[in-house]
Amino acid sequence: MPKKYKLPAGTIRTTSLDVAALAGVSQSAVSRAFTPGASISPTTRDKVLDAARKLNYVPNSIASSLITHRSNIVALILGDLHNPFYTHVLEAFGREVQARDRQLLVFTLNDEQETDDAIMRLLRYQVDGVILTSAQMSTQMVGMCQNRGIPLVLFNRYIPQSGTFGVRCDNAWGGRQIAEAFLRAGAKSFAMITGDPKGTTSKDRVAGFVERLIESGVSRASIRSYEGDSTYEGASDAVQRMMADPEGLPDALFGINDTMAMGAMDTLRHQFGLSIPEDIMVAGFDDIPEGARLPYQLTTVRQPINRMVRATIDHLSLDGPAQSTDLPHDLPIRGRVVWRSTVPGDPPAEV
Amino acid sequence: MPKKYKLPAGTIRTTSLDVAALAGVSQSAVSRAFTPGASISPTTRDKVLDAARKLNYVPNSIASSLITHRSNIVALILGDLHNPFYTHVLEAFGREVQARDRQLLVFTLNDEQETDDAIMRLLRYQVDGVILTSAQMSTQMVGMCQNRGIPLVLFNRYIPQSGTFGVRCDNAWGGRQIAEAFLRAGAKSFAMITGDPKGTTSKDRVAGFVERLIESGVSRASIRSYEGDSTYEGASDAVQRMMADPEGLPDALFGINDTMAMGAMDTLRHQFGLSIPEDIMVAGFDDIPEGARLPYQLTTVRQPINRMVRATIDHLSLDGPAQSTDLPHDLPIRGRVVWRSTVPGDPPAEV
DNA sequence: CTGAAAGCGCTTACAG
């Protein structure tokens, strides 16, 4: 019986029919043997599993997906791979998704406005859920996912009034803690190196930071801001601009993420010969392990990655029915301050 | 006409049949409109594409995969995510695979011996190819892939006599260059911080390094070796052991990868107050961007990632027939020395 | 260039 559709030459393709023949059971029985909880006797199951082992049979999940409408694939859209924080995010999602017998289909974005394009591509793969860690997406694309019943969760960002659900660190709270730390250490003038001006993450950290300073009577004029592009190199450039500023050196510098704080520290020390925290105190945000290394010992805010990742995956409702849409559309999770040596003195109380 | 199989509630599922109905053509025509190179008139194609747009139709690649035996998915097995080198590898593979209209299904490994398990899982997804960057796999698993006609390429490792194809950096050559650089700078005693003792990468770099030193009359006794676990922290521990060694400080230290070289530098400087290269010269391997930062300025060997990634994907033969197996089973690609300031003096000639 | 029809490899009501 010649196959009607061409297969790559020399390829052996063992199907449930082959296993059924060897085990002397129906094809349905083979399917049931591989379906947890299916109605099958232990005897039959063992016969099938034996035959499957002999034939090196592995069920074809493409075929089962077609009928179950579940691909067991979760799409992860990654923007900023160069920030080690996102390496840890990828690792955490990989671990959690694999623990649920799914796999990650990764979409790496080169340009900013590629998110919509990535969504169009992942729709073809019939993914069971989408995790978006990158830039903005259009409301049209949100609709494409919703129509198809594909759960979408934003990680560490939110799109107001889009009806999308977002899990994130409580960035404004974190910004406040850093402000408080600087104030207790006696700082009077401040600078920030900011990230993506369109992203909510950087904006919220800045907002919390500034808010707390203003509350404490600091004048807006003594809070400067430089764009750092979220990167080490961008922060280094921002420090050049800060140092060229006639205002002079601020007492305290807030890098909106650890990578930028590290870039700023290296530039302040090696290019301007300054000491930290003696000449200028520095703090970051994220608590990437690199910030704990000997040369940095960076005071920062820990993002509770594992809790954030689990909350994200829970919202995907990979098993069971979709989450009700009455839930709050934004779930900020509070981290904690990690006190190291780039800010002098003792940790202040939470504010 | 009620659907026989349950769909998640509130979900709209548009198929080629719906598009065909709206466009007034057959379902075959819809399929052809979305198949590049298919036999279809421009008029019909436009009618179909119009209807598809109105209905937000996206072809279901699960269904097409079932019949074409191509999932358009490439499996990438990643081990050491904490080494920034592999972040760049992931990014390069993502870029190249997406440029070929495929996506990466990522398998992150926590433990060492999970590779075989990952292979079993990816077989279900009917991937078009497998890229393995992690630890060893059994020859049985190699056979599983070969039987199914799934191309498998090892990235930066090889398994002798397994019949598997590997693309890698010419690690022995790189090790020789570092040895030569140290020798020209006047070093007489040497130490290495090594990586995974089972991996070929570390072994080959060590072998090339030692070989060149021996050639130049260096005695084996003046070449020490410490295990560094391929990590920053492992290298830091290795330096502790090296400094406790009664042999005293060597003239030159080779970190088998940049991450370890950086861990060693930080520990030598901040914990032992040593200067680099005045007290001890250091070199690494990989040329990760972090090694070029101000505090490190690390002399190293660049791995030609882009060439390696392209060679890997070419060997997958995603389009066209599978590669002949007469090809050499191991393709070492030569990098180049990146000369910075952790080794004194001028760059030596290649050896 | 076009349509009707078979079939990819499974899951799952249905009827024993």
Next chain:
DNA sequence: CTGAAAGCGCTTACAG
């Protein structure tokens, strides 16, 4: 608990 059969949404020979 079990098997025969329908069907998931496509691609592709086949016959016009």
